[in-house]
Amino acid sequence: xxxxxxxxxxxxxxxxxxxxxxxxxLVFDFSLDIPSHQAEIHENTIKIIFSSVPLNMPEGIxxxxxxxxxxxxxxxxxxxxxxxxxxxxxxxxEVKTIKGIPxxxxxxxxxxxxxxxxKGRKIAINPGFSKKTKSPTGLLMHIPIMGIAKKLNFLxxxxxxxxxxxxxxxxQEKNLKDLDCEIxxxxxxxxxxxxxxxxxxxxxxxxxxxxxxxxxxxxxxEEKLQLPNLGIFQKRFxxxxxxxxxxxxxxxxxxxxxxxxxxxxxxxxxxxxxxFNGLIRFYS
Numbered sequence: 001x002x003x004x005x006x007x008x009x010x011x012x013x014x015x016x017x018x019x020x021x022x023x024x025x026l027v028f029d030f031s032l033d034i035p036s037h038q039a040e041i042h043e044n045t046i047k048i049i050f051s052s053v054p055l056n057m058p059e060g061i062x063x064x065x066x067x068x069x070x071x072x073x074x075x076x077x078x079x080x081x082x083x084x085x086x087x088x089x090x091x092x093x094e095v096k097t098i099k100g101i102p103x104x105x106x107x108x109x110x111x112x113x114x115x116x117x118x119k120g121r122k123i124a125i126n127p128g129f130s131k132k133t134k135s136p137t138g139l140l141m142h143i144p145i146m147g148i149a150k151k152l153n154f155l156x157x158x159x160x161x162x163x164x165x166x167x168x169x170x171x172q173e174k175n176l177k178d179l180d181c182e183i184x185x186x187x188x189x190x191x192x193x194x195x196x197x198x199x200x201x202x203x204x205x206x207x208x209x210x211x212x213x214x215x216x217x218x219x220x221x222e223e224k225l226q227l228p229n230l231g232i233f234q235k236r237f238x239x240x241x242x243x244x245x246x247x248x249x250x251x252x253x254x255x256x257x258x259x260x261x262x263x264x265x266x267x268x269x270x271x272x273x274x275x276f277n278g279l280i281r282f283y284s
Contacts, residue, residue: 122183
């Protein structure tokens with residue numbers, strides 16, 4: 001039986017063991033054995049060449065967008081497979097191999113550069129709450145929004161940020177007047193005035209830092225999410241002047257396709273990752 005590269009798996013889930021250990025993981029699956037290979041890093045690209053093995057999956061670019069890995073490009077060059085891992089920051093990597101069927105070629109990429117960006121940054125996450133809903137399936141706002149908030153809080157805290165959620169069990173717990181933070185992220189759903197599906201981001205009127213942050217988060221969400229980008233809008237937040245506020249609506253509350261996405265744990269994961277990516281770009 002001919003040995004082939006059959007799959008590439010990207011493990012960037014918030015609760016994965018590799019992320020908890022500050023590493024991003026790429027796994028290349030081979031149908032039989034690990035072929036002879038060489039891997040080297042140049043600036044922001046890890047280049048891996050697998051010798052004398054065919055590609056049994058589509059060539060092309062596979063987006064990752066987990067803060068450290070931008071995308072992976074795979075192509076067949078003659079008898080060899082060339083995989084280029086494009087990074088957002090210079091970093092180190094290590095390789096592990098596991099023999100079996102399939103055999104696994106694991107690439108662990110160090111996420112320490114993200115700690116250098118976020119360490120000590122004070123970020124508050126304020127999840128929305130409502131006792132009523134216009135959801136087609138009766139989904140209350142705080143259920144998906146709290147899920148996103150907790151995932152985002154983990155990603156930030158894991159990279160050294162002083163991140164906190166304003167409330168967890170009871171919305172009456174929060175005290176927005178005495179918040180000690182640099183950035184305050186409001187997370188909530190809203191009704192669509194035109195029955196449009198999509199996400200949007202709000203910034204504080206006449207606040208350049210808030211506008212800059214909103215642009216970064218909106219762009220990161222556009223790259224990561226399946227729903228349409230409805231744009232960036234002004235809003236009055238009325239928090240203290242030292243805080244940079246931003247409002248994030250990951251989906252419309254009363255649109256059926258958006259409701260389905262809010263129920264999807266994978267979509268919530270992507271929203272948290274996108275907001276995290278936007279914060280990384282803002283601070284770096």
